[in-house]
Amino acid sequence: MTGRGAARRVTLLALLAVLAAWPWLAPYFAIFLMTEILILGLFAASFNLLFGYTGLLSFGHAAYFGTGAYVAALLLRDMAPPFLAVLAAAAVGAAVVALVIGWFSVRLTEVYFAMLTLAFGMMVYALVHQWRGLTGGSDGVAGFPLTAPLPGVAVNIADPVNYYYLTLILVAVSAYVLHRITVSPFGLILRSLRENSERASFAGVPVRRYRLAAFVVSGLFSGLAGALFAPFNRIAVPEMAHWTQSAEPVLMTILGGSQYFFGPFLGAGVFLLLRQWITSYTQEWMFFLGVILAFLVVFLPRGLLGLFDRWLGGRS
Template identity: 60%
Template sequence: MKRVINIAALALIVLLLAALPWIAPYFYIFIATEILILGLFAASFNLIFGYTGMLSFGHAAFFGAGAYATAMLLQSQQWPLLGCLLAAIVAGALLALLIGFFSVRLDEVYFAMLTLAFGMMVFAVVHQWRSVTNGSDGIAGFTVGQFGLGLPLTLGNPSVYYHMVLVVVVLAAALLYLICRSSFGLVLRAIRQNPERVAFCGLNVRSYRLAAFTIAGAFAGLAGGLMAPFLRIASPELVHWSMSAEPVLMTILGGSGYFLGPFFGAGMFVLLETWITSVTQAWMLVLGIILALMVMFFRRGLLGTLLDWWMERK
């Protein structure tokens, strides 16, 4: 019965999101699109943080790889967006495989520092390789044509693009959920709790960590592939190390112990940022104070605290 209620609640949320363009102004459609994309970005990070116990400070490298792959293909080849998104997934996965091959050998703070170093290296390459990435100016001026599969979608329309993002994110989240609930996901949770005991069982911990890191990079690349057409630009800011801090904040804010926690955290983060920037120029200071207080008093994240409160009332 509980499972049926959860599925019904999720279906209701998806239906409300699908109806948003008919009940809200364009401004909120843009905000909702950003939340969905960043929510997928944070959910991909949570696969290696919340489920595997690896704190990465270079996750934006895969996000940026997907964004640049999409922007380049749209600008030079005019590919359908579906093909660009598939290329973004491959770009994110290959870069994650390369970085993860060296990073998963280390644990805890050493792993975090090595991913940060690789992330800074990727940013330096993107920023300085002007002949390919156009340097600090980024890749802009591309148009988003057809989605592919013969679907007559006008992706230049914000409402149409929002619905496309919603469908892609829901499908990607469902696939990510199945991965987390599979036997592979159970092994990842065991590695987070006690990697030594998992190794004693005869499983290759490093291989599982590398697989999780690569899968997370693929989903982050997909999120980046959705972000580039949304912003109409792929810029080095999408690869910067500060961008890697956003999925960390969103995951902790929403609750890393819950699959939907990163999506709730992304919604709270974007809404707070939008509201604060509209009332003060010192938005970073105010946002930092609010986030610090929320992390201090919502120890299990926003979603976890709300669920605990609901269970106590019952």
């Protein structure tokens, strides 16, 4: 047991070391790519708290991602507070939206839950798309400054390398927190809800309240991912709240393996690398990506990590 734990810790540390040395290891453009992988990996991991651990398939997670993106972009444009304050406000804002939407949505499960979250998600999209006076409509919010992370910390985060490190630190901390949540007593109850919510309910678990709590935590980290994504892109656009954005964490999670904590991160990496690679050859990347994803989902129901697990002689 201790041997396994130690080996695991060493590998994780090595992974972190590679990520920390990434700007020296990789060509310059790969910094952008890895920043995006980290941000969307966090988005997918927060989605997976609900999907993989609680057993609720949300099709509207772009609502919180988009809220985070817009709160961050608008704060930076209109008030320009320190960047970490922007991120905190955006994450909290997304959590509030998740609380409202979640309060209605957790009453349902399965496809009804998915449909309801999709509907709420599209309401948020319609709001940012049509409230031209505030959000700039389909032009989005652009041209905002990137402020110092904290007052007195004169780091220029407009530099892609610095932004990468900021993202890496925040994603690593968030991943740690999310992981702690999944192995905590709270996380175990969430898993019991996934396995059999009726039995959990008979055992005295207030099912809806736990689902709502998971929903809000998930929304909070999705919001943080969105708040990192808009400044990374230098723009917040309505597409970031669109259902196609909601589909990305679903695909990434299934691709990587929803049963594994790092599955969504791996899925995000493979998804974005595939996109990068295919778009170098053709503009019709969606078609080829679709074929590859369909193939993977049919033949690898437990995702890429499930496949590796099997290769490495893991669980049958």
